[in-house]
Amino acid sequence: MKHPKVSVCIPTYNHEQFIRQTLDGVLMQKTDFEIEIVIGDDASTDNAPAIIREYAEQYPHLFNAFLHEENQGPKEPKEFAGRNNVLMLLKACKGDYVALCEGDDYWTDPLKLQKQFDFMEANKGYMICHHNMKVIYEDKSPEHFFNEPDQKIHSTIKDILEDRWFIATASTFYRNYFRNHDFADWHSRAAAGDWAMVIQLAARGDIHYIPETMGVYRKHRGGLSNIQSVTNVGFLKNRKQMFMDVNEWLDYAYDATVKETLSRYDEQIEA
Template identity: 35%
Template structure:
């Protein structure tokens, strides 16, 4: 189905576009889609599903829901695999609602999610996007409810904390979107930085969704890890272009480099750790005392193993 046909399926413009991206989610997608179509709201919404040429039964499930809910579910069925970044951008570009909610095909919404986030954005014109806490499936863990994160955050909070909410909890104002057609790859953090330059970040500590963690997910892939690190660097550069404080950007950048360095060490990439943790002589600044210690452990990487056990980082 072409993008043009999807946009012409109905002339009624919805209040919210729910954009779902999916690839090989046969075991999870039905729950995801049902959790959205069952939402009770006092406004119209549409569900746009970007299906990235899956090799399992994912596409059949998308078509099943499109047939069952023809005025609600709009499938975008790619003829070839375009990858997660481009799939996301294409799907988001098809949105027609005032607000856009993002959801991955292996996650799901809880009752009241859409109504709660629309009420928030309607009542808070200074908020650029809203997020909420989520339950990690198969555990008792909750993400996004920590008191250390502000209820109404700024781009500075985002730069210092990183993404302190999950992508599948975000609803944003479509009018604030930037043109991302030039981007070949994009990560959530980059998009959040751009959106936060337009207003506040509202964090609802109520659990309004469920998030799935895959032990062998894409983030375990070394190539993806390198891409992620590069995209974060680009996001910090973008924050400077958008007027963020140079001091905050530098502090956030160093803190993120430290986290990536430790992640490389824990993944067995000692050489990558030694390279990433090193601070150039002309910089000579550190995110924290911990960062300073880690910087010098690059000469004796075995000490990091001891340090991480002591600090509870491993």
């Protein structure tokens, strides 16, 4: 394969029901640049590895597949499940950009990657580009959009430090900073790995939002979002510590903003 411009990074675990839809959403992308699919199955106990192997054999020029025979962990705490697989995959991405899509989500717009690539190529001051997603539920709860109609087109690290999460993981498209740089030392201690990654990127450039719905975010019992929730005090304490670590890492450049965020975590933890 030629040097890929975009790496599609897909961490997956026990996604037998969903992984074909995920991969088909990637393979339907129409681009004028080379892509690679970097996928890591974290020792699934269902038939997902066989499905991934089938696709990798059919498209060997696109796939860099890691089919782990043992779960990469860590096993505890449960909020960190899948962390090692994800970090390994991010480092394996060779592209100038990385597009994330977990193995239970999928893309619906065949021009998604091209649209994000074109924006980032034309706007070098941005590190992240994201878009809206439809959120669907296994339990048939009402569907809705991930982003609100008033979602800002242009955001900065300050928006993230205000504890606003407006970037759906499967919409994330970023400059591959981690290809040549290590993760911050506090990253490994943060349960919310997507927050940790976005903070490090947003510290080096801005965030652009495309107000189009180009994918589906699936909420189900096996998803990490059910563990990483506001009802989990352990997770709240970990999130508070992350913001404290980030404040120091940023040399307290956003100290007032972070302190307001920390006070809200104190209220939730003590409730």
